[in-house]
Amino acid sequence: MSGKVCAHRPSLTALNSRVMLWSMFKPEVYKDRRAALLATLRYQGIDSGYALFPGNRDAPINYPDNCCRFRQDSSFLYFFGVAEPGLWAILDIGSGKAVLYADELSENMLVWTGPRPSPADWVSLAGMDAAYPSAQLSAHMQAYARSKAPLLYLPPYRADTRIELAEVLGLPLGGVEAGASLPLIRAVIALREIKSPLELREISQAVDISIAMHKAVIAAARPGMSEAALMAIATEIALSGGGATAFQPIATTRGAVLHNHAYDARLGEQGLFLLDAGAETPEGYAGDLTSTFAIAGAFDQRQAAIYDLVLKAGDAASAVLIPGRPYRDAHFAAAKAIAAGLKDLGLLRGDTDEAVEAGAHALFFPHGVGHQMGLDVHDMEALGEDHVGYGSLARSSQFGLRSLRMAKEVRPGMVLTVEPGIYFIEGLIKNWRAQGKFREFIVYPELERWMDAGGYRNEEDWVITESGASRLGGEFDKSAAAIESLRLNIRR
Structure with missing residues (x-):
């Protein structure tokens, strides 16, 4: 202190x-x-x-x-x-x-x-x-x-x-x-689950430190650097903020491995880097952000298309964070945005709503869109995910949807993450294709060209207000142009 x-x-x-x-x-x-x-x-x-x-x-x-x-x-x-x-x-x-x-x-x-x-x-x-x-x-x-x-x-x-x-x-x-x-x-x-103004100040501080962690890594990454070196940059900023990291960071060139905690790879000339990391304040409150950027500095055409689609999914989800609406609606809003975008890219076909209802989109988006956050990064998860996130609602058994940690109605004062992602998981794609799963929706021949596309996720932290939701933390423009601007030094 x-x-x-x-x-x-x-x-x-x-x-x-x-x-x-x-x-x-x-x-x-x-x-x-x-x-x-x-x-x-x-x-x-x-x-x-x-x-x-x-x-x-x-x-x-x-x-x-x-x-x-x-x-x-x-x-x-x-x-x-x-x-x-x-x-x-x-x-x-x-x-x-x-x-x-x-x-x-x-x-x-x-x-x-x-x-x-x-x-x-x-x-x-x-x-x-x-x-x-x-x-x-x-x-x-x-x-x-x-x-x-x-x-x-x-x-x-x-x-x-x-x-x-x-x-x-x-x-x-x-x-x-x-x-x-x-x-x-x-x-x-x-x-x-209802944060006081005092708690919101703490969480905002944690998010601000988390933003600094992400901006530093985005600006510092170079081909040839180790994942461990970039993880160390993020960790140093968390520690210098007086607290610690809120969880073990994910700092990886292998973003299609959702919780990859190995830091044993080096950055190549191309590809993507995904950072999922957050700070914890001295009082114990967490921040939790995820960023994805191109190692080369600028996204190529294919990378930019998927990256922008992930941002659109986040916008769609955050737009329905309204008191009284189930958080599950935010998940489906993100899922439908992802499915529609993948259809435009020729990776899905058929009716978008039907594809999401069937669960075909989960090949690319196999997790929930977010969770509560506070003194725990997955707040109160030790008390039982169904108690915390579902209440009287029944949990789905469908692949992908069953991983949604939060489904119940949101209320003013709740703090939630929104973290849609798109992943090209080679083993999962091969398994589903061999089983013939969702052939009416998934264009497997076209997907063959995307096997090496990696993983993309964007995560932001939100507080529910009386009329909607407000993003926590200071300025952090996640547009492709803004991220590339932070990466400009890589091309000089």
């Missing part, structure tokens, strides 16, 4: 010169969020019991002292704000009191880590009521169990959290998932 104290962040003078290692909002922010959680639970008829929030622990890479970068559980961050490993927090639904289970820094750890805020400091910064040593957690949990009070928790996504929950709740390890509280899941989703 810088020496400047922002209006929405706590003063650190009460910490008696302790080192503050993570940025937090003011205590009132967390108190208000917890009060809203209690109200949402009570609305569902739950007015007693305890909501359990195990924080994340350090995750060793290959031995205990060599760990991955620590990232706190996002719901723990949302309600308590403390990004310290090995914590638990419990919220008493009846009284509204919030307690923290944390340990004082040992003398040995003081040597290795330097001074840290004490449990009492964290309680003060998060607006909680008390702190207890971690050793008392089991005894307190046993007392709660004897009282027959409901014990609510979210589904764990880490093995160590699952084991801890099994131990403190006295459950078989295999029964932990089934015991997760659906009312708590619903309450957390209802709160986290």
